[in-house]
Amino acid sequence: MNIQTEKWNNFLIIHLEGRIDGLTSTGFQRKVDQLTAEGHLKLILDFSRVIFMSSAGLRVIIQITRSLRPIGGEVILMTLPDQVRELFRVSGMEPFLKVVSGLEAIMPQSTSGPGEAISSRLDFGEFAVDWMALTGKTGQLLLLGDPDKLASSAYPEGDCHRVKPSEFRFGAGLAALGDDYNDFSNLFGETVVTDHHFFSFPAVTRPGVDYAFYTAEADHPFNFLYGFGFPGDFSGVFRFDFTGESPDLGQLLKAAATVASSSVFGVVMLGVSQGLQWMHLKKVPVLENQPPSGNIFAEDIFHAWMNFSPEREELNKTIITTGLVSRDPELIPERVRSFIPEKGGMHLHGIVFENGLLSRDIRDFETELARVARDFRAEKVVHLLPSSRLKSGFIGIINLDLH
Amino acid sequence: MTMIEIAGLTKLFNAGSLDEVLALDDVCLEIREHDFLTVIGTNGSGKSTLLNVIAGNIIPDKGIIRIKGKEVTRHPDFKRAKYIARVFQNPFQGTAPDMTIAENLLMAWLRGKHRWPLLSLNRKIKSFFRDQLASLDMDLEKRLENVMGTLSGGQRQAVTLLMAVLQTPDVLLLDEHTAALDPKTAAQVIRLTRKFVEEHHLTAIMVTHSMNQALELGNRTIMMHHGRIIDDISSEEKKKLTIDDFLNKFEDIRKQEKLTPELIGRLKALYC
Amino acid sequence: MELWIGAVNLGFLYAFMAIGTYITYKLYSFPDITIDGTFTTGAATASILIVNGWNPLTVLPVAFLVGSLAGFITGFIHTRFRIEGLLAGILVMTGLYSVNLHIMGKSNIPLLNDPTFVSLLAFYNPGLNPEFWNFLVLITTIVLFWMVVSLFLRTDFGLTMRSTGNNPVMIAAQGVSVVRNKIFGISLANGLVGISGALIAQYQGFADIGMGIGSIIFSLASVIIGEAILHSRSIFIQVLGVILGSVIFRLAVALALYLGMNPNDLKILTALFVLATLITTQFFRKKHEGRFTRMFHHHARIFRWSFLILFVLLFVFFVVKNRPKKENDAHRPRIGLLLANQSSLMTNTRNGFYDELRKLDYRPGENCEIIELNAEGDIPMNRTMVDHLVSAGVDVLVPVSTASTQAAITKVKEIPVVFATVANPFSIQAGFSDSNHLPNVTGVYGSAPSYELLKLFTMMKHGKQKIGTLYNPAFPNTKVNLADLHKALKSYPQLELSEVSVSGTSEVYQAAQSLAAKGISAFILINDLTVFNALESVIRVSRAQKIPVYSNDAERLQDGVLLVYGYEYYVSGMQAAHLVDRVLKGENPGKIPFERFKITSFGINYDMADQLGVIFPDSIRKAATITFIHNKLNKQPLVLPEDREIQTKTH
Numbered sequence A: 001m002n003i004q005t006e007k008w009n010n011f012l013i014i015h016l017e018g019r020i021d022g023l024t025s026t027g028f029q030r031k032v033d034q035l036t037a038e039g040h041l042k043l044i045l046d047f048s049r050v051i052f053m054s055s056a057g058l059r060v061i062i063q064i065t066r067s068l069r070p071i072g073g074e075v076i077l078m079t080l081p082d083q084v085r086e087l088f089r090v091s092g093m094e095p096f097l098k099v100v101s102g103l104e105a106i107m108p109q110s111t112s113g114p115g116e117a118i119s120s121r122l123d124f125g126e127f128a129v130d131w132m133a134l135t136g137k138t139g140q141l142l143l144l145g146d147p148d149k150l151a152s153s154a155y156p157e158g159d160c161h162r163v164k165p166s167e168f169r170f171g172a173g174l175a176a177l178g179d180d181y182n183d184f185s186n187l188f189g190e191t192v193v194t195d196h197h198f199f200s201f202p203a204v205t206r207p208g209v210d211y212a213f214y215t216a217e218a219d220h221p222f223n224f225l226y227g228f229g230f231p232g233d234f235s236g237v238f239r240f241d242f243t244g245e246s247p248d249l250g251q252l253l254k255a256a257a258t259v260a261s262s263s264v265f266g267v268v269m270l271g272v273s274q275g276l277q278w279m280h281l282k283k284v285p286v287l288e289n290q291p292p293s294g295n296i297f298a299e300d301i302f303h304a305w306m307n308f309s310p311e312r313e314e315l316n317k318t319i320i321t322t323g324l325v326s327r328d329p330e331l332i333p334e335r336v337r338s339f340i341p342e343k344g345g346m347h348l349h350g351i352v353f354e355n356g357l358l359s360r361d362i363r364d365f366e367t368e369l370a371r372v373a374r375d376f377r378a379e380k381v382v383h384l385l386p387s388s389r390l391k392s393g394f395i396g397i398i399n400l401d402l403h
Numbered sequence B: 001m002t003m004i005e006i007a008g009l010t011k012l013f014n015a016g017s018l019d020e021v022l023a024l025d026d027v028c029l030e031i032r033e034h035d036f037l038t039v040i041g042t043n044g045s046g047k048s049t050l051l052n053v054i055a056g057n058i059i060p061d062k063g064i065i066r067i068k069g070k071e072v073t074r075h076p077d078f079k080r081a082k083y084i085a086r087v088f089q090n091p092f093q094g095t096a097p098d099m100t101i102a103e104n105l106l107m108a109w110l111r112g113k114h115r116w117p118l119l120s121l122n123r124k125i126k127s128f129f130r131d132q133l134a135s136l137d138m139d140l141e142k143r144l145e146n147v148m149g150t151l152s153g154g155q156r157q158a159v160t161l162l163m164a165v166l167q168t169p170d171v172l173l174l175d176e177h178t179a180a181l182d183p184k185t186a187a188q189v190i191r192l193t194r195k196f197v198e199e200h201h202l203t204a205i206m207v208t209h210s211m212n213q214a215l216e217l218g219n220r221t222i223m224m225h226h227g228r229i230i231d232d233i234s235s236e237e238k239k240k241l242t243i244d245d246f247l248n249k250f251e252d253i254r255k256q257e258k259l260t261p262e263l264i265g266r267l268k269a270l271y272c
Numbered sequence C: 001m002e003l004w005i006g007a008v009n010l011g012f013l014y015a016f017m018a019i020g021t022y023i024t025y026k027l028y029s030f031p032d033i034t035i036d037g038t039f040t041t042g043a044a045t046a047s048i049l050i051v052n053g054w055n056p057l058t059v060l061p062v063a064f065l066v067g068s069l070a071g072f073i074t075g076f077i078h079t080r081f082r083i084e085g086l087l088a089g090i091l092v093m094t095g096l097y098s099v100n101l102h103i104m105g106k107s108n109i110p111l112l113n114d115p116t117f118v119s120l121l122a123f124y125n126p127g128l129n130p131e132f133w134n135f136l137v138l139i140t141t142i143v144l145f146w147m148v149v150s151l152f153l154r155t156d157f158g159l160t161m162r163s164t165g166n167n168p169v170m171i172a173a174q175g176v177s178v179v180r181n182k183i184f185g186i187s188l189a190n191g192l193v194g195i196s197g198a199l200i201a202q203y204q205g206f207a208d209i210g211m212g213i214g215s216i217i218f219s220l221a222s223v224i225i226g227e228a229i230l231h232s233r234s235i236f237i238q239v240l241g242v243i244l245g246s247v248i249f250r251l252a253v254a255l256a257l258y259l260g261m262n263p264n265d266l267k268i269l270t271a272l273f274v275l276a277t278l279i280t281t282q283f284f285r286k287k288h289e290g291r292f293t294r295m296f297h298h299h300a301r302i303f304r305w306s307f308l309i310l311f312v313l314l315f316v317f318f319v320v321k322n323r324p325k326k327e328n329d330a331h332r333p334r335i336g337l338l339l340a341n342q343s344s345l346m347t348n349t350r351n352g353f354y355d356e357l358r359k360l361d362y363r364p365g366e367n368c369e370i371i372e373l374n375a376e377g378d379i380p381m382n383r384t385m386v387d388h389l390v391s392a393g394v395d396v397l398v399p400v401s402t403a404s405t406q407a408a409i410t411k412v413k414e415i416p417v418v419f420a421t422v423a424n425p426f427s428i429q430a431g432f433s434d435s436n437h438l439p440n441v442t443g444v445y446g447s448a449p450s451y452e453l454l455k456l457f458t459m460m461k462h463g464k465q466k467i468g469t470l471y472n473p474a475f476p477n478t479k480v481n482l483a484d485l486h487k488a489l490k491s492y493p494q495l496e497l498s499e500v501s502v503s504g505t506s507e508v509y510q511a512a513q514s515l516a517a518k519g520i521s522a523f524i525l526i527n528d529l530t531v532f533n534a535l536e537s538v539i540r541v542s543r544a545q546k547i548p549v550y551s552n553d554a555e556r557l558q559d560g561v562l563l564v565y566g567y568e569y570y571v572s573g574m575q576a577a578h579l580v581d582r583v584l585k586g587e588n589p590g591k592i593p594f595e596r597f598k599i600t601s602f603g604i605n606y607d608m609a610d611q612l613g614v615i616f617p618d619s620i621r622k623a624a625t626i627t628f629i630h631n632k633l634n635k636q637p638l639v640l641p642e643d644r645e646i647q648t649k650t651h
């Protein structure tokens, strides 16, 4: 079969030609996946030159429709031959599909991009992003535990700080879930809290099956060896969609800092990865595990303690990141300083999900954040390095009261 | 009871030359009776060498091997055959191609025994062989008098497996014995492997290239890399594992090799 | 008929060797060349024991053991030191040459008057034709042997041996020591070859140091023929094939000779046959890719047969090419001339024979017929050729050289034999004295006159002198000549002799130099084929060190020898012609005494004398019958002294 594309208002017309059957449907699927990944969410499938379609083609169309609907996309089928129309009818899918006989029947929306009216374009020289200002108030930064004990694996049982999920909307740290310390003492790991959902990756050599998990608003307390949290009143949202090489997180967040007002601000990001560099602990840094040298970064044991990616890896994964970013290292208050690594000026934890489609509408940020946390399969939680890159996505900014 | 005890096993190939390889590097391993050990590892990590050293095809430079408490480190292969049965990767290696199936089976039937000039390939033993072949489920029982060379690779491997257990060995060594087979036949041979090991309560060591097989078969898995055992996974741990864990482990090793003090310093500064 | 039954019997006897080769080559893919030596070892051991009074049958197990020992050594070297099988075989074979010489003490042991299995059988012969009686007994034996070998190869042990050859990795995994197993197999094979050698020595009536040469090729040919005619997976059929192959091979040899083929051609044919088969089996063994090989593989049987047919055609071609023009004129006397090799010794004798026959008015092709065969240095071949000449119906047999004569007098009892150029007919049991000898045998003999040569030397050089000689002890004639020299030396106490022995022409130069280094004042060369073939080496040392060469061979004067005194073998041929004439005229050879050479030649080389700074005394100048001066040989024509008897018979 042959596939041609053509832009029409805010739609992309896909001209299909030939047979769509078991043999050609995978090619068809791949092409459509590529187009949606490129951001084409409103599609018109032109069937005028299709000779035959089998149930394999039907499956592809249902799948596209299903994946585009939640993110504000749309699939319109145009000029169906009788055979295809009959297929839809027999399969009982007809009511769920939007079928038209020609372009005249489609009401083009305004050609302006989504959210253009409410957002503005900010140019940072090497790259540009969309910015939508919101009215979020400055939130209170909650700090738990002492990050400095990490390097020497010096957390005693008493250093475990419990917080109720309801008190903690966004945040990150080294935490575990549970009621009894003995149950979770060897399950601490890099943690991200997003919308009160808890994702953690236990720091064990062989994490086993259920290493990253998610809780709906259950009432188990979050137990932090150290951590930080903040409420979710966004002062604004960035949306970016880079073609070619993206700027890394360091550059991106430096740009974000220009719109933040507090010296350390909170970020919540949702995006698609273009290579991540990450680290995570392989052992829980509690006192029982303390190495004789008292330094988990000692050359000979570093490897036993820390997993990391030597190069950027993970492409096209969906990522949720929460973290703290300093606008200016000089201005960080003393009690916050130890929560932000000396280099890079940011402390970000990220959940790596399977890949999937995200909406491009800047107004959908918070609903998409909730959807991903709820529906996507998490693979791991890591400490992200500033050299990581996102290809497209959103950054929510939260100004913080540091006292 | 300990079946195999290996301590400090070291083997250097082509010592002193440019292509010197440390195929085994101070390997220590204890295998209990009825253990079914699977071995995975990168290419050239020394898995086959380990098996060859256990079987006596290669004499190690250093170290000790005990089988059933008896030291056999320097015993040649044929002297260990009374304990050890082998199935090789290459289906051509395990059987004599110009001899009949019956004759091959007889050779295995006499494993570790004295071979006198007696005519023991009689009707009685042939019918016994026929029964055994029937258990392979490959329609080979009718082909007792056919020469081995007329069998397919999978059939040969199945017969080799049967030969290995005909005289119940103390230890069964399997070196990627399904690697040369198509997936369907491989599955069949794996099924037989599992069946034989279970039926005869064998102690077995199976090298495999398939993480799946490593996970599914046996009660213990070791991972090898650069001549060392880098991981030893017990039966309970195995239940929780996925193939990704294996892959990560090898990935881990790769990373470890890249670590420099500078890199550690940088990572530390970015972490806390 | 005897020719054919004889060939079949030979085939049976060689079958033991072929089975040995079957074990090494087919079972272990190991062409074991050791058997070239082991065959002789078996023969040597058997012969020496028989001469010392052993029973001809009890020597067989001993031959087996000695052969196995040789095989054991090859197997040991091959497996323990990981030396290539072919190389290990060559090493042991080479070593066995010396061992065999030591066992025999000399290069040839005749068994003419000793008990052999043949004489033993003759004793029990119920009155059948002896060769047929042999056949009956041998075929019974060989059937038994066939059953035993086949059954053995089907026992647990035999199957283990076969598996070892087929897949050593597998059999080692079954607890079998491949090393021990291979050594055993190779020993067993060589033991069988030893038996074969012992039997053949008894059958042909002598053991000879060279009788094993080429064994591996012949037995490979047998194995291959057997495989081609009886292609089967059954071990019974395979073993039977090998036995038949051996018989067919011997029949083919007999047929070739019967049809008058040059044995030279037979050898290249055998070699080509074996080579072609080796190449094809290589093809089968390796699983080559490629269109040609696949096609080859596919049509294996066709290829096998076409090879066989090709060889039959080649065979026929060679036969036709060499076929003597036969005319069935019953009245023309037929003379069989058998030469041992191509050396000048042979050809000069032959020329003298022909020339003198012509003088006696025998015109080959007109009023007489001469069938000439040459064994080309292959000692066992002499025997087969004798068979052939007998079956060709010759009236008189003329073997030239000791080896040919030995074969002739062992085999031929009815037909007159007139030998020529034999050093000592008594050492091969042709008789006890010149007039008391075998009834159908007469001939011309004579060893070099050592005494005279030494006398001439003392005329040239007075006083205490060191002299040197070199020789190859493997030649029977050499031993006789050396004994002569030692005897002659007793008359010249002022001469001190240094000896060096060599085993091949390539060693002669070094040997001569080592003698020169001992400060000898002359080389005294006794008649020795090896040294004469490398005479140039001695002459080079002679020139360089200014040490003159004295020789018994009158035909080598112009080659750089200073002084010769001895016989021209041409004369031997001439005398033999006269003896043949007398026999054809009806005289009883038993009544004709053995003749010594009738003419001695004495030659001096002036050119050489100049180079060495030697001056001949007048007495010597005058006595010389041949001179070499200014590069020219001056020689009086050879005329036999007129014998009264000869005169009256001359036409």
Ligand SMILES: Nc1ncnc2c1ncn2[C@@H]1O[C@H](COP(=O)(O)OP(=O)(O)O)[C@@H](O)[C@H]1O
Residues within 6 Å of the ligand: B013, B014, B021, B022, B023, B041, B042, B043, B044, B045, B046, B047, B048, B049, B050
């Ligand atoms: N006989 C040998 N001679 C030299 N090097 C060898 C020999 N056998 C194995 N090696 C080397 O030893 C290393 C380990 O080989 P092997 O045990 O076969 O690896 P694996 O089976 O794990 O793939 C490889 O680098 C291989 O090249």
Ligand SMILES: [Mg+2]
Residues within 6 Å of the ligand: B047, B048, B176
């Ligand atoms: Mg291997």
